[in-house]
Amino acid sequence: MTYLRAGTTLVFTTFRRLVWSVGTLMLLFPLAACTLFVARRGYPQISDPLVAFNSLSNFLLYIYASFMPPLAALAFGAQSLGGDREDRTLVFLLIRPVPRWVILAAKFAAAWPLAICVSCGGLALLCRLAGPPGSIAFAAYLPAIFYMTTAYTAVFLAFSVLFRHAVIAALVYSLFMEVLLGNVPGIIKKLAVNYYGRSLMFDAGVDHGLVAPDPQWFEPLSGFAARGTLLGITLAVLVGAWLVFRLREYEDSA
Amino acid sequence: MSTTNTEIALTFDGVTRFYGPVIGLGDVTLRFGPGVTGLLGTNGAGKSTLLKLASGRLRPTQGCVRIGDFDATSLAAKRLLGYCPEINKFYEEMTGREFVRTMTRLYGYSWSETRQRTEAALDRVGMLDRADRALGGYSHGMRQRIKLAQAVAHEPRVLLLDEPLTGIDPAGRREVNQLIRDLADEGRTVVVSSHLLVELEQSADHLVMLQRGRVQAEGTLAELRRRLDDQPLTIRIESPQARRLAAICVAGPEVAQVDVRGDAVTIRTTDAPQFFVALNELIAAHSQETEPLVVERMETLDAGAEAVFDYLQRGAT
Structure with missing residues (x-):
């Protein structure tokens, strides 16, 4: 009961701090840009539903899925604990009789719904604007965005356990691992979370007429394997973060 | 420091702490009991390391640190501990009351008990009527008081205060010194760090002087002064x-x-x-x-x- 009270307090406090943060404001810009793009593209006016669906899918696959889930996870996942480290307020948590796993779980529990809300909510908004092809795309791609965002949130929370300036580290990681390496041909892209998310999207989209990518450039995993890998990444990273966090000494915490 | 073993609340037994090849604290054995103990030393003397070890945020390379019967890193020890950090950072968007309430709630108290303890702590540090302003707008002295309030709200047995008088005006210092004395008079073990002895003269019963990670001297101020008799x-x-x-x-x-x-x-x-x-x-x-x-x-x-x-x-x- 004691830990539950402490944990819920920490979730509520972190949630409130994240909602009213600069990160939330910053997320509005890419979301607004995506909204403008979809609105101007005029998907409901495209007469061929297959063309419309493929066009929207390409945007969601290569632009939205590449940027919004990692950005949302970065704004909330990296900041949930990273904000305390950067502001040096972590000391107030570490000196209290709250197990480290409760702190970590509370930080994830506060960041995760916010990241999901932004990335999945953003998808819902774009698909709604896109009209009929959007309805199909939303049902098909929602699970992929959900799992991707969850995995990214876990990864960036782990970054905040490891690095004092987690947001900077997460930005560097996103740029090199997810954007650059995640898009190069060959096996190296399998190191990126993005690869598994897009595999899941391709798997779901093909059933609705999405043209499969050139296997030489991008060979997607099956939906089952991609989903399993994303869940595995989430769990493995959270366990790893807990193992580090439970023993780590934060000398910089004041 | 205490006279009997049962009163000893904070114990350092042969504690050494290295930061890589650099020694932060070297073979320190200390017993802290009820009363105010002033921890003195210049920057880099080892005060912060000692307080971090006492608050369980660092583990000793050698030796052990105990609060009561518990290892300082354990959750049981943290229940007995109140800590007022040197840093001047908070959740700035919160009011003073919200901050103290949140920190008190983390001890697992019910809402009603949390509220009661928060009000009592704010009253104790003289912030009851000023606690509804955002922390970002507080003066340095008010922020120090809020830090003290969050440290004492759960009525800890051991209180660690890291430079609590820094930035406080003389009148405020007298009040904080009195508060420190009151806490000690209730039977608590209060350890106050400072790099200025003059800050501790009013409140400290005992002094521990650190230099380069080692205990240079300890005792009452009078005892330490007697050491001067043979000196120019x-x-x-x-x-x-x-x-x-x-x-x-x-x-x-x-x-x-x-x-x-x-x-x-x-x-x-x-x-x-x-x-x-x-x-x-x-x-x-x-x-x-x-x-x-x-x-x-x-x-x-x-x-x-x-x-x-x-x-x-x-x-x-």
């Missing part, structure tokens, strides 16, 4: 017969140096207790003369607390 001491005497007084004093074997400026004589003595005895005898002997020796004011220029500290530091280098 500078005394300033104001007298209308300053030149005459200087001429008489300079003959004393315990006087090393005499300097006269206006109506003041500054005397450097190598044996302070003997000098004071000799000075009293001189004044008594000359009291029957037509122009007796008059001492209007006398002060020891380096026997104050800072001088003890300076002396001990010099001894360490």
Whole structure:
């Protein structure tokens, strides 16, 4: 009961701090840009539903899925604990009789719904604007965005356990691992979370007429394997973060 | 520090802490019991390392740190501990009341008990009527009080205060010192760190002086001052017969140096207790003369607390 009270307090406090943060404001810009793009593209006016669906899918696959889930996870996942480290307020948590796993779980529990809300909510908004092809795309791609965002949130929370300036580290990681390496041909892209998310999207989209990518450039995993890998990444990273966090000494915490 | 084992609340047993190849604290054995213990040292002396070890945020490389019967890193030990960090950072968007309430709730109290403890803590630090403003708009002194409130709200047995008087005006210092004394008078073990001994003179029962990660001296201020008796001491005497007084004093074997400026004589003595005895005898002997020796004011220029500290530091280098 004691830990539950402490944990819920920490979730509520972190949630409130994240909602009213600069990160939330910053997320509005890419979301607004995506909204403008979809609105101007005029998907409901495209007469061929297959063309419309493929066009929207390409945007969601290569632009939205590449940027919004990692950005949302970065704004909330990296900041949930990273904000305390950067502001040096972590000391107030570490000196209290709250197990480290409760702190970590509370930080994830506060960041995760916010990241999901932004990335999945953003998808819902774009698909709604896109009209009929959007309805199909939303049902098909929602699970992929959900799992991707969850995995990214876990990864960036782990970054905040490891690095004092987690947001900077997460930005560097996103740029090199997810954007650059995640898009190069060959096996190296399998190191990126993005690869598994897009595999899941391709798997779901093909059933609705999405043209499969050139296997030489991008060979997607099956939906089952991609989903399993994303869940595995989430769990493995959270366990790893807990193992580090439970023993780590934060000398910089004041 | 305490006299009996049962009273000892915070124990350092042969504690050494390295930061890579650098020693932060070296083979420190200390017992902290009820009362105020002042932890003194310059920057880098090891005060922060000692407090981080005591609050369980660092583990010792060797030895052990215990709060009551518990290892300092354990959750049970943290229940007994209140900590006021040196940093001046908070959840700035919160009000003082919200912050203290949130921190108190993390001990697992029910909402009603959390509220009650929060109000009591705010009342104790004199912030009850100013706690509804956002922390970002608080003065330094008010922020220090809020830090104190979050540290005492759960009525800890051991209280660690890291530079609690920094940035507080003299009136505020008196109040905080009184608060520290009150907490100690309730039987708590209060450890207060500072790099200025003058800040602790009013409140500390005991002093621990750290230098380069080692305990340089410990004891009451009086005990530490006694260590000065064998050391050179500078005394300033104001007298209308300053030149005459200087001429008489300079003959004393315990006087090393005499300097006269206006109506003041500054005397450097190598044996302070003997000098004071000799000075009293001189004044008594000359009291029957037509122009007796008059001492209007006398002060020891380096026997104050800072001088003890300076002396001990010099001894360490």
